[in-house]
Amino acid sequence: MFFEKAVSARHAVRSAASTALRKAPWGLMLLLSVIIYGSHAPLLTLCKDNGKIPFSASSVVVLIELTKLVFSLGFLLIWDWKQLRLSFSWQHATPFALSALLYAANNNLVVHMQLFMDPSTYQVLSNLKIGSTALLYSMLLHQRLTPRKWAALLLLTAAGALYTYGGLQDVQRSPASDMELHITPVGLLLISLYCLISGLSAVYTEAILKSQDLPLNLQNLFLYFFGVLLNVALHLLSAPVTGFLEGFSLWALLVIVSQALNGLIMSVVMKHSNNITRLFVISSSVMVNALLSVLLFSLHLTGFFFLSVLLIGLAVHLYYGAR
Secondary structure, three states: OHHHHHHHHHHHHHHHHHHHHHHHHHHHHHHHHHHHHHHHHHHHHHHOEOOEOOOOHHHHHHHHHHHHHHHHHHHHHHHOHHHHHOOOOHHHHOHHHHHHHHHHHHHHHHHHHHHHEOHHHHHHHHHHHHHHHHHHHHHHOOOOOOHHHHHHHHHHHHHHHHHHHHOEEOOOOOHHHOOOOOEOHHHHHHHHHHHHHHHHHHHHHHHHHHHOOOOHHHHHHHHHHHHHHHHHHHHHHHOOOOOOOOOOOHHHHHHHHHHHHHHHHHHHHHHHOOHHHHHHHHHHOHHHHHHHHHHHHOOEEOHHHHHHHHHHHHHHHHHHOOO
16 A cells, blocks of 8 residues: 555656646746747847838848748758658648738738827737737637636736836936827727737637647748748838848847747747737736846836736736636
């Protein structure tokens, strides 16, 4: 009896250790994604020359998609080459063309909608994509969200809006120098379209990734192949071929590599978890963004930041906490 109990206890310890080991890489991956999301805006600020981004935004998008494509091909050949013997065809690849199209449309909307609203208004209203993503996730993937979870997502949206509205402050700037908040009717239409497409692209991509019994790296290869094609075409339509790398620096290179890596991480999240996890990762990144902004640009935290962190913590508890 004693021996059986000891063996049982030993198996329980090993099982717990194995579970912990499996969870550790997942947690580190999510943490890395939080860091990358949070560092994106500060890195772009470091890229600026005389207050302006010196390179073409469409060039950066093309290079990010190309980097993800190269990474996916490399990972496929290293880790999944044995599974290349599986039977697959262009019927598996073509659904990702719509994903790439939706992502490309959103990237362009971000640029053009700035003409119809100020950056602060865009940052605040863009948090509505949390609600649109959750709604489409619930409707299209038939995932029932309880009132408790909807409340958590509402808190997450409020936290993002509060942080972008006034979580950081530059004490050297006077309030009078701040840009006046404004948005036109066209801007309202575009921000609504942006939130809808943002949620649709994420949920549709999750559905495709989970519906196919193919290696994730192969699916990524399909997605980013179409992404490169579409974004190259859009770049050629919007910018001259010459000067493709004009204004690039090491900071820009870091932006490209980090965003490419984050795209691959989000594919893992959507394949093996869901878009709600992705939303919590994005929202949690405000803490990294705030820390870097304070350290690099001498900005100051306001009460809105601490309220945002409190709301994020409460949202996590409501969504993932004990029932």
